[in-house]
Amino acid sequence: MQVLPGTMERNKYLANRLREVYLSGTWIANTNYMHQLQQTDWQLALRKLGDHNSIAALTFHINYYLEGILAVTRGEPLSIRDIYSFDMPELQSEVDWQQRIATLQHNAETLAAKIDAMTDAELDAPFVKEQYGTWYRNLEGLIEHGYYHLGQIALIRKLLVAL
Numbered sequence: 001m002q003v004l005p006g007t008m009e010r011n012k013y014l015a016n017r018l019r020e021v022y023l024s025g026t027w028i029a030n031t032n033y034m035h036q037l038q039q040t041d042w043q044l045a046l047r048k049l050g051d052h053n054s055i056a057a058l059t060f061h062i063n064y065y066l067e068g069i070l071a072v073t074r075g076e077p078l079s080i081r082d083i084y085s086f087d088m089p090e091l092q093s094e095v096d097w098q099q100r101i102a103t104l105q106h107n108a109e110t111l112a113a114k115i116d117a118m119t120d121a122e123l124d125a126p127f128v129k130e131q132y133g134t135w136y137r138n139l140e141g142l143i144e145h146g147y148y149h150l151g152q153i154a155l156i157r158k159l160l161v162a163l
Contacts, residue, residue: 010123014139015115021146022108029150033062034105036153042097047160053086055156058149059100060088065142066107073114078128115139 008016019025022033037045037059045056053061068080091097123136132138 010120010136011115011118014123014136014143015112017143018108018112018115018139018146021143021150023105023112029147029154031150031154033059033108033146033150033153034101036150036157037101037104040157042091042094044157044160045097046091049156049159052156053152055153055160056091056097056100057086057088058153058156059104061085062146062149063100063104063107065145066104066111069138069142070107070111070114072128073111 016025020027020032021029024034025032026035037055040055042056045059046054048054064080064085068078071080072078091100118135123139124134127133127135127138
C-alpha cells in the first residue's frame with residue numbers, strides 16, 4: 001500500500017492530484033490544463049513549432065487516455081492503444097476547439113469523481129490485467145503523464161505567443 005503525506009485517504013489524494021493538473025490546481029506547475037487551454041484560441045492551438053506536437057494534438061492525446069480509463073471504470077474493455085493516441089480529428093473552428101476543451105474538462109471531472117468513490121481494495125486491484133499493475137499505479141501514471149504534457153503545452157504556448 002502506498003504511504004501518503006499526512007492522513008489523506010489514497011482515493012482523495014489521487015482525485016485531488018487529478019483535479020490539480022487538469023482543472024484548477026497550481027501547486028506543482030503553477031498552472032493547469034484549463035488555465036493553459038482556455039487562454040489559447042484554436043488557431044494558436046493548431047500551430048506547430050518545427051516537428052513538435054501542437055497544443056491541439058497534445059490536448060487530444062491526453063484526453064484519449066482519460067477517455068480510455070473512464071471506459072474501464074464503466075466496465076468496458078481497455079481499447080486504447082498508444083499507436084492511436086495522436087489520431088486527432090481535425091479542428092475546423094473555435095467551436096471545435098472549445099468542444100475539445102469542454103470534453104477534456106468533463107472527462108477529468110468525471111474521472112476525479114470516480115476516483116473519489118474508490119475504495120482501497122479497488123485501488124489495489126489489478127487494472128484490467130495483473131501485468132498492468134494496480135488501479136492506483138495506473139491512475140498515478142495518468143496524473144504524471146498529464147503533468148509531462150502540461151509542461152509541453154505551457155512551453156509551446158509561451159514560445160508561440162512570443163513569435
